Amino acid sequence: xxxxxxxxxxxxxxxxxxxxxxxxxxxxxxxxxxxxxxxxxxxxxxxxxxxxxxxxxxxxxxxxxxxxxxxxxxxxxxxxxxxxxxxxxxxxxxxxxxxxxxxxxxxxxxxxxxxxxxxxxxxxxxxxxxxxxxxxxxxxxxxxxxxxxxxxxxxxxxxxxxxxxxxxxxxxxxxxxxxxxxxxxxxxxxxxxxxxxxxxxxxxxxxxxxxxxxxxxxxxxxxxxxxxxxxxxxxxxxxxxxxxxxxxxxxxxxxxxxxxxxxxxxxxxxxxxxxxxxxxxxxxxxxxxxxxxxxxxxxxxxxxxxxxxxxxxxxxxxxxxxxxxxxxxxxxxxxxxxxxxxxxxxxxxxxxxxxxxxxxxxx
Ligand SMILES: Nc1nc2c(ncn2[C@@H]2O[C@H](COP(=O)(O)OP(=O)(O)OP(=O)(O)O)[C@@H](O)[C@H]2O)c(=O)[nH]1
Ligand SMILES: [Mg+2]
Numbered sequence: 001x002x003x004x005x006x007x008x009x010x011x012x013x014x015x016x017x018x019x020x021x022x023x024x025x026x027x028x029x030x031x032x033x034x035x036x037x038x039x040x041x042x043x044x045x046x047x048x049x050x051x052x053x054x055x056x057x058x059x060x061x062x063x064x065x066x067x068x069x070x071x072x073x074x075x076x077x078x079x080x081x082x083x084x085x086x087x088x089x090x091x092x093x094x095x096x097x098x099x100x101x102x103x104x105x106x107x108x109x110x111x112x113x114x115x116x117x118x119x120x121x122x123x124x125x126x127x128x129x130x131x132x133x134x135x136x137x138x139x140x141x142x143x144x145x146x147x148x149x150x151x152x153x154x155x156x157x158x159x160x161x162x163x164x165x166x167x168x169x170x171x172x173x174x175x176x177x178x179x180x181x182x183x184x185x186x187x188x189x190x191x192x193x194x195x196x197x198x199x200x201x202x203x204x205x206x207x208x209x210x211x212x213x214x215x216x217x218x219x220x221x222x223x224x225x226x227x228x229x230x231x232x233x234x235x236x237x238x239x240x241x242x243x244x245x246x247x248x249x250x251x252x253x254x255x256x257x258x259x260x261x262x263x264x265x266x267x268x269x270x271x272x273x274x275x276x277x278x279x280x281x282x283x284x285x286x287x288x289x290x291x292x293x294x295x296x297x298x299x300x301x302x303x304x305x306x307x308x309x310x311x312x313x314x315x316x317x318x319x320x321x322x323x324x325x326x327x328x329x330x331x332x333x334x335x336x337x338x339x340x341x342x343x344x345x346x347x348x349x350x351x352x353x354x355x356x357x358x359x360x361x362x363x
Pocket of ligand 2: 178200
């Protein structure tokens with residue numbers, strides 16, 4: 001009897017323990033499979049946009065390779081000067097003319113020549129063959145000391161934590177939309193999360209064009225109806241970026257002539273509204289077509305008056321004979337060229353590098 005009781009108790013203990021272990025294992029399995037909580041799931045969804053998926057067409061082009069047109073134009077003006085032998089008063093006139101033809105601008109060209117002339121006198125230099133290095137050094141010097149970073153530091157820009165807004169402005173056809181497309185791919189590849197704002201509501205095709213770039217780089221885009229207020233589209237994009245905790249909003253705007261006052265005023269409004277919510281405008285980037293030369297300079301002056309331009313993006317430098325505009329933008333406007341467009345492809349947007357640029361121009 002006692003024996004039977006001991007057997008029964010042992011059976012209950014063994015069955016009970018096995019059942020407990022089985023149940024615990026199943027519960028552990030369930031816990032592993034289930035998401036920890038909703039926030040984690042959301043985070044996964046946002047971060048999940050694979051950085052490696054960005055289309056990359058190949059290596060970035062070099063200044064040397066793409067500045068052939070500007071180089072041969074400048075070489076054509078300067079070749080004879082540099083090979084003429086001894087420095088004479090004519091040398092200085094020819095040099096000045098060459099720089100002006102390359103769109104360096106009259107004031108800047110004169111001041112470069114004066115500085116080089118002084119150096120030549122100081123060092124007792126007599127041969128024209130020594131001039132290229134002196135001119136290059138003088139130009140590099142004038143391009144030094146500018147901050148070329150694209151800022152995402154909203155606190156430094158006087159804002160609260162939230163997305164940084166980069167506005168792209170400029171006249172028609174200079175390459176604003178294309179530049180945003182290229183830059184979006186680049187920023188995404190660098191691990192930043194973005195929302196594009198199709199603030200060019202003037203033409204339906206403009207939003208289509210930006211959407212194609214957004215799809216190509218798999219980044220988020222906010223569009224409005226044709227004719228909608230660009231400010232409200234950009235405002236919505238900032239709200240979306242805030243909700244998704246995105247780092248940057250890149251806002252496209254319609255091309256406009258710098259002489260149209262009402263359109264220039266619209267830009268000030270766009271900027272104001274972009275900061276009404278959680279966003280802070282950290283960059284207002286003026287896009288200039290390098291083939292327009294000195295005309296680009298007068299655009300820049302008027303855009304800089306209307307909105308607080310933080311930097312220039314110089315496009316189409318690949319086809320331009322007027323590389324000198326880079327120097328004029330720095331010297332005469334005090335604005336840094338932050339990025340340069342060297343072609344139409346997704347990879348053809350590069351950081352501006354003064355030494356590389358000057359070497360490529362004078363080689
Ligand atoms: N060669 C070359 N072409 C470029 C470059 N950047 C832009 N383009 C071309 O310039 C043309 C105009 O570019 P968009 O980006 O549409 O110019 P946009 O400023 O947005 O024009 P609007 O919206 O009409 O004001 C397109 O054919 C681009 O492919 C560049 O760096 N080099
Ligand atoms: Mg456009």
